Amino acid sequence: MDQSVSGDPEKTTVGIAKSETGIDGFDELTLGGLPTGRPTLVCGGAGCGKTLFASTFLIHGARALGEPGVFVTFEERPTDIVSNVASLGFALDQLVVEDKIHIEHIAIDPSEFVEIGDYDLEAIFIRLEAAVERIGAKRVVLDTIESLFAAFSNPAILRAEIRRLFDWLKERKLTTVITGERGDGAFTRQGLEEYVSDCVLLLDHRVQNQISTRRLRIVKYRGTAHGTNEYPFLIDSDGFSVLPVSALGLNHKVYDERISSGVDDLDEMLSGRGFHRGSSILISGVAGSGKSTLAASFVDAACRNGEKAAYFSFEESADQTVRNMRSVGIDLKDYIDGGRLNYFAARPTFYSLEMHLAVMLREIARLKPRIVIVDPISAFDRSGESNEVQTMLLRMVDYLKSHGVTGVFTNLTHAKGDETLTDVGLSSLMDAWILMLNREAGGEFNRELYLLKARGLQHSNQVREFIMSENGLQLRAPYLGQEGALTGSRRRAKEAEARRTEAVRAAEVARFQQQGEHRRRKLEAQIEALRAEMAAEELEARRLIDAESAYLRRAKLDEEEARAMREGVAVRKRVDGGGDGAE
């Protein structure tokens, strides 16, 4: 309906042009900023950041986009405005000197004048026009035009003039921010919203459970699809930032790339290559089970790889963590000093839940780390409803996933043996879940680690013993035997026992082998002796055979000789006729 009313064909086909505000998050939220050439009403109670919003919009235009702006102030003096934003690092006075921003102070003291007869506010138009023309302004801020109502007694004239002013601004295609004080039951005290039909923003500052949260809501934004949620925003030394923390849907990019957990043995459990990049990893466990240490190990691995990391701690300060992690051979100090690791420590009660999320997301957007640690998420249990915590995590996880950032969340569980129950709500958000146990057996507590789930990864189903020492973190497979899986000193005892048995057996085998060798040698010697004996016997036999054959030959010759002696003729005949030359 909005679209059909406006006769502007450009608007319906191309979509409206937008002007960046330079406010972190807001431009993303509105797909580009405020409607160009149109007025936007920013309303809210006292101290909710209206003027800062307007100033940021104007300064960003002048400084970054080459769009000079006119700041019309009805309340604060120009020097106050300059000093207000100076604390946020905006050198407004410099921009004024450079004629990029013009501050027009329209001060009206009702005690100074009387009203007699008909009048209008043409002088404001003249002043505004002069200012706009002088610096070639594209942007205008009116802060707060409603204070005119306190000065003039004739609201009918004022309304007509304000309407005329808005039309005038539109006609000149000035992108305008008009601030308005929140009234009872209406957005503004004087109902300014009825004059501004294009874009209305509501800023809010609420205190709940003694924790204050600033929120921004887009009440109306013609020609732009916008969320109607309230978005938390932040005013701090970096200025004004809005955090679009709504769920972005489930269309984030997935990575096949793997990242190391910093614990080789844990990577080993995941087919030797660690977790997927961009996955969300929950480390849950009872107190003292090594959650933070394991989380720090992830950081260590990432930083060693040259990647940036962000550590959000809600329990320990940076120094404390650095010291503690040194005891397990992880030195985070260099990473912090080198700017690779950004450590943020805040008490959970410092901000509201929303605000924590907002701050975290802002820092993540600013620093672009590849891995983010939140330690622990259970710190929020007391500061919010559990479903709020879950919603917050959902947004966080969504944001991290959509940016390919690995998220590691630790969670303190209280109940013994009931670890999985309390985390049911979180489980569905997480791609991997590492359960840290601290179980008593044989009169001692031993840390154990179990990969409860790891989406899309082949992983070991074994509970491993988690050992923290100055040499780093290690996982040991427990001793598996007839008495079940054993850990700690019982494992060590059992392992020692096994080692002893093994040694005995090894000695046995060696002895057996030696005996065999002896036997073999002995038999071989015997074989050799027999062979020699046999050779001797063979020699003797040959000698006998030779002697025998020589004897036989001799005997034959002798016999032939004897026969020849008996029949001499015959022999001679045979010699003549036969040619037998042997004799």
Add this chain to the structure above:
Amino acid sequence: MAQNETTKLILYVAGETPKSLAAIANLERICSEHLDNRYEVQVIDLKKEPRLAREHSIVAIPTLVRQLPAPIRKIIGDLSDAEKVLVSLNVKGAQ
């Protein structure tokens, strides 16, 4: 008291709008009828001199400023009620 002092007035208008013209006419009438010759009137058209609107902090049109005698007084409107104007300018005693 203020009888011998000159009343110095500046009337700010913006172009020849009905309100501006009415204010000029009303002021002329009031001055000639009530202030004899003890006045000095300057009419500034901000359309022609927009710079002065800022310098003199003018918001509404028409605005009549009594520069002298001090302190400065301002009247906004087309001055349609002569009686009120005279009261505001504190010159009624002149009659």
